[in-house]
Amino acid sequence: xxxxxxxxxxxxxxxxxxxxxxxxxxxxxxxxxxxxxxxxxxxxxxxxxxxxxxxxxxxxxxxxxxxxxxxxxxxxxxxxxxxxxxxxxxxxxxxxxxxxxxxxxxxxxxxxxxxxxxx
Amino acid sequence: xxxxxxxxxxxxxxxxxxxxxxxxxxxxxxxxxxxxxxxxxxxxxxxxxxxxxxxxxxxxxxxxxxxxxxxxxxxxxxxxxxxxxxxxxxxxxxxxxxxxxxxxxxxxxxxxxxxxxxxxxxxxxxxxxxxxxxx
Numbered sequence: 001x002x003x004x005x006x007x008x009x010x011x012x013x014x015x016x017x018x019x020x021x022x023x024x025x026x027x028x029x030x031x032x033x034x035x036x037x038x039x040x041x042x043x044x045x046x047x048x049x050x051x052x053x054x055x056x057x058x059x060x061x062x063x064x065x066x067x068x069x070x071x072x073x074x075x076x077x078x079x080x081x082x083x084x085x086x087x088x089x090x091x092x093x094x095x096x097x098x099x100x101x102x103x104x105x106x107x108x109x110x111x112x113x114x115x116x117x118x119x
Numbered sequence: 120x121x122x123x124x125x126x127x128x129x130x131x132x133x134x135x136x137x138x139x140x141x142x143x144x145x146x147x148x149x150x151x152x153x154x155x156x157x158x159x160x161x162x163x164x165x166x167x168x169x170x171x172x173x174x175x176x177x178x179x180x181x182x183x184x185x186x187x188x189x190x191x192x193x194x195x196x197x198x199x200x201x202x203x204x205x206x207x208x209x210x211x212x213x214x215x216x217x218x219x220x221x222x223x224x225x226x227x228x229x230x231x232x233x234x235x236x237x238x239x240x241x242x243x244x245x246x247x248x249x250x251x252x253x254x
Contacts, residue, residue: 001207039236043154047232050148051225058144058222066215070204094219101226109233116237 005069008080012067012087016060019091023056023099031106038110040117048109052102059098063091122200129210134184137217141180144221145173152232159235168235176224183220187213 001009031052035045067087071079120128152172156165189199189209199205 041155041158043151043158044232044236047148047151047155048229050151051229054144054147055222055225058218058225062215062218062222064215065211065218068204068208068211070208094222098222098226102229105226105229105233112233112237 001069002071002073004073004075004080005071008069008071008084009064009067012084012091013060013064015084015088016064016091017057019088019095020056020060023095024053028052034106034110038113048106055098055102056095059094060091063087063094066090122203122206125203126200126206129206133210133213133217134181136214137180137184138177140217141177141221142173144225145176148172148225148228155232155236159238161235161238164235164238168231172228175228176221179220179224180217183217184213186220187216 028049032045032049035048036042039045039048064087067083067090069080069083071083149172153169156169159165159168187209
């Protein structure tokens with residue numbers, strides 16, 4: 001792997017991780033409060049919060065590693081930019097899939113546990 | 120290093136890496152799951168889930184690793200090892216698939232834990248023999 005290809009790959013991975021931590025920073029506090037309220041179990045909150053973080057990280061790595069950089073050193077700069085953009089698009093698709101699944105899971109969790117607590 | 124040597128080393132390296140990633144995820148989630156299992160209404164189910172948890176992460180990781188085939192547009196072994204960048208692409212694809220399968224496994228385990236939390240054990244009724252307690 002040439003240094004240019006390696007640089008492209010590292011930039012893509014760094015951007016994916018930045019997106020991961022941006023989503024985590026945005027959501028983690030309110031998600032923790034919601035889980036505390038719904039589960040009323042500290043271990044349950046930790047389990048679902050850690051699952052969320054691991055899922056985001058795995059989605060970022062799945063998208064980042066799924067994109068290959070095999071350009072020649074003479075290839076134009078924009079080819080690298082477009083490949084990074086294609087990789088980010090894939091990362092976003094993985095994020096979307098994971099967030100959709102997690103959102104459904106948490107919605108069911110809150111609904112079911114609320115009904116159970118009200119019994 | 121020749122391409123064939125690279126293929127052998129990288130294949131087994133990624134295979135071991137899949138196990139390491141799965142075990143890292145397991146180590147990160149093991150303690151909260153064990154704590155949660157303590158409050159599951161059904162004790163036997165909690166015990167089964169605690170024991171199945173590592174396998175439930177390791178197997179998807181291995182499945183992701185093994186699901187990537189080197190025989191794509193390349194038909195023969197010689198054409199596979201002729202191109203180093205093709206081998207690197209396949210390694211990246213393997214890691215990507217491992218992460219994807221593990222991500223699905225984590226989601227599925229979330230659902231399993233949820234179902235376990237709301238599962239009620241069969242309790243004998245006030246005067247019945249093994250009759251569920253209906254209220």
